[in-house]
Amino acid sequence: MDLILQLLANGISNGSQYALLGIGFGLIFGTTGIVHFAYGPVFAASAYVMWWLIAALGLPFPVAVVLGMAFAAGFGVLAYLVIYEPLVERGSPSFVVLVASLGLFIVIANTLAIVFGTDAKTLPDFSYGIYFLGDVVVTGVQIAQVLVFMAVALALSAFLKYGTWGSAIRAVTDNVDMARIVGIDTRKVAIVVFAIGSMISAIAAANLLVREGASTHIGFFAVFYAFIAVVVGGVGSIRGAAIGGLLLGLVESTGMWKLPTEWQSTIAFLVLFVVMLWRPTGLLRGN
Amino acid sequence: MTARIPLLEIEGLSVSYGKRQIVSDLSLTVREGDIFLMLGHNGAGKTTLLRSIFGLLKPSAGRVRYHGADITGRSPKDNVRDGICFVPQGHAVFKRLTVHENLMLGAFIVEDKSILAPRIEAINELFPILSERRDQMAGTMSGGQQQMLAIGIALMLAPRLLILDEPSIGLAPNLVIAVMESIVKIRQSLGTTILMVEQNVEKSLPIATDTMIMRTGRTVYLGLPEGLSDRATLIQYL
Ligand SMILES: Nc1ncnc2c1ncn2[C@@H]1O[C@H](COP(=O)(O)OP(=O)(O)OP(=O)(O)O)[C@@H](O)[C@H]1O
Numbered sequence: 177m178d179l180i181l182q183l184l185a186n187g188i189s190n191g192s193q194y195a196l197l198g199i200g201f202g203l204i205f206g207t208t209g210i211v212h213f214a215y216g217p218v219f220a221a222s223a224y225v226m227w228w229l230i231a232a233l234g235l236p237f238p239v240a241v242v243l244g245m246a247f248a249a250g251f252g253v254l255a256y257l258v259i260y261e262p263l264v265e266r267g268s269p270s271f272v273v274l275v276a277s278l279g280l281f282i283v284i285a286n287t288l289a290i291v292f293g294t295d296a297k298t299l300p301d302f303s304y305g306i307y308f309l310g311d312v313v314v315t316g317v318q319i320a321q322v323l324v325f326m327a328v329a330l331a332l333s334a335f336l337k338y339g340t341w342g343s344a345i346r347a348v349t350d351n352v353d354m355a356r357i358v359g360i361d362t363r364k365v366a367i368v369v370f371a372i373g374s375m376i377s378a379i380a381a382a383n384l385l386v387r388e389g390a391s392t393h394i395g396f397f398a399v400f401y402a403f404i405a406v407v408v409g410g411v412g413s414i415r416g417a418a419i420g421g422l423l424l425g426l427v428e429s430t431g432m433w434k435l436p437t438e439w440q441s442t443i444a445f446l447v448l449f450v451v452m453l454w455r456p457t458g459l460l461r462g463n
Numbered sequence: 464m465t466a467r468i469p470l471l472e473i474e475g476l477s478v479s480y481g482k483r484q485i486v487s488d489l490s491l492t493v494r495e496g497d498i499f500l501m502l503g504h505n506g507a508g509k510t511t512l513l514r515s516i517f518g519l520l521k522p523s524a525g526r527v528r529y530h531g532a533d534i535t536g537r538s539p540k541d542n543v544r545d546g547i548c549f550v551p552q553g554h555a556v557f558k559r560l561t562v563h564e565n566l567m568l569g570a571f572i573v574e575d576k577s578i579l580a581p582r583i584e585a586i587n588e589l590f591p592i593l594s595e596r597r598d599q600m601a602g603t604m605s606g607g608q609q610q611m612l613a614i615g616i617a618l619m620l621a622p623r624l625l626i627l628d629e630p631s632i633g634l635a636p637n638l639v640i641a642v643m644e645s646i647v648k649i650r651q652s653l654g655t656t657i658l659m660v661e662q663n664v665e666k667s668l669p670i671a672t673d674t675m676i677m678r679t680g681r682t683v684y685l686g687l688p689e690g691l692s693d694r695a696t697l698i699q700y701l
């Protein structure tokens with residue numbers, strides 16, 4: 177029983193991180209239709225930048241996070257303006273945009289390896305507490321991951337529901353053609369969405385930096401889990417990405433109970449496969 | 464009624480998809496207060512023409528003038544701000560948003576949303592079902608109800624020029640009549656000029672003040688609706 181509770185706690189915590197990544201990725205994907213694989217390396221780059229700001233420049237953690245978010249936003253918007261927009265404008269089929277995004281993924285990932293090396297970058301003497309909830313042990317980072325995810329999800333929901341930009345984003349997500357017809361500047365919406373989505377990835381990067389540091393493969397895993405969370409949950413809603421991410425975390429952590437860790441990403445694929453067979457449009461879009 | 468002042472002038476407009484020319488050297492004039500009816504076969508290029516007038520497609524040649532000003536290729540966003548609204552073909556609504564949210568998006572460019580309550584009220588009067596279904600998701604309404612919402616969205620701006628692409632498509636006969644009546648009402652109450660594509664000749668011809676028939680991207684008839692009143696002439700063109 178204690179073990180199950182412990183696995184559940186781990187699952188919710190990891191799931192929150194996947195959900196957070198999924199929300200950012202899904203916002204970009206749902207609104208623009210662009211499968212932004214370079215979301216991963218942008219996430220990784222912001223983790224490295226935050227590490228550098230803290231370890232080399234000695235900036236306080238919160239300041240580094242804010243700067244890291246700004247960096248990610250700029251990077252994401254640049255990717256859209258320089259790579260994706262020219263292709264989309266030209267009416268390129270979506271697989272061309274997909275290939276471009278994979279190309280961008282490789283370029284950024286390699287650049288990061290050249291600039292920062294391949295060894296893991298961890299924060300110097302960053303301590304967080306360990307808490308006991310009954311017999312369940314959780315770390316401060318695990319709790320933070322859940323709280324950060326909830327805060328971001330609520331803030332983003334409110335933004336989409338009540339702001340002018342939010343309603344423009346929802347309109348574009350629903351029907352781009354109609355959005356243009358009512359006079360929404362769909363280009364600006366794409367830019368805003370790339371900025372916000374990338375900022376969310378930077379928040380997730382801050383979590384990871386505290387938990388285990390930045391290393392070569394974090395970008396790949398980030399976009400891999402974000403993608404699966406979004407597809408499993410259903411494209412086009414925050415709730416979908418959130419549910420997809422949490423489910424992924426829970427299934428994965430209960431799977432780890434009996435299986436060695438090498439199977440971790442295979443479990444994620446299995447979740448994707450099973451859900452897609454059962455509900456091809458994702459959990460929240462059954463119709 | 465008809466002031467006969469040109470509002471929209473199309474001069475020698477051509478539009479292509481890739482190498483295929485869909486609209487060829489087409490000219491027409493819509494005057495202030497007109498209900499300009501455009502008829503033609505499936506695939507004649509009517510939708511393509513409307514979309515290029517509104518700035519959703521770039522014409523390869525020719526001019527679009529509005530109020531005498533050249534608006535060729537101007538973005539929909541700027542056209543909307545200038546009082547031109549477009550209702551595209553086929554239940555064009557935001558399906559996963561509520562009826563009310565759809566109407567509010569129709570007035571997206573309006574900064575002061577407080578002026579919109581009377582407009583919504585007027586639209587609800589025209590299409591009472593929209594107030595009954597205020598908080599329903601648009602995509603869960605019937606096709607005809609969605610079509611009314613699509614027209615409602617365009618009316619949120621009280622446009623000067625309303626471009627409609629087959630507003631009666633998929634509607635039951637009594638609803639077709641209702642929509643035609645509503646178009647007449649819109650023109651009367653708002654002074655809106657209408658440019659409309661229709662397949663339902665029988666129901667749309669009586670309300671039209673001007674008519675054009677298109678075939679493979681060209682004009683084959685341009686004139687008063689009365690010229691099409693007998694069946695034989697109509698069949699010749701369509
Ligand atoms: N996006 C597109 N790409 C390529 N060809 C297109 C595209 N849209 C329309 N066409 C072609 O242009 C021609 C005219 O289409 P359009 O939709 O303008 O016709 P229409 O007169 O509106 O027909 P309908 O009455 O069926 O709505 C058709 O032959 C169609 O195949």
Ligand SMILES: [Mg+2]
Pocket residue numbers: 509510511552628
């Ligand atoms: Mg058409």
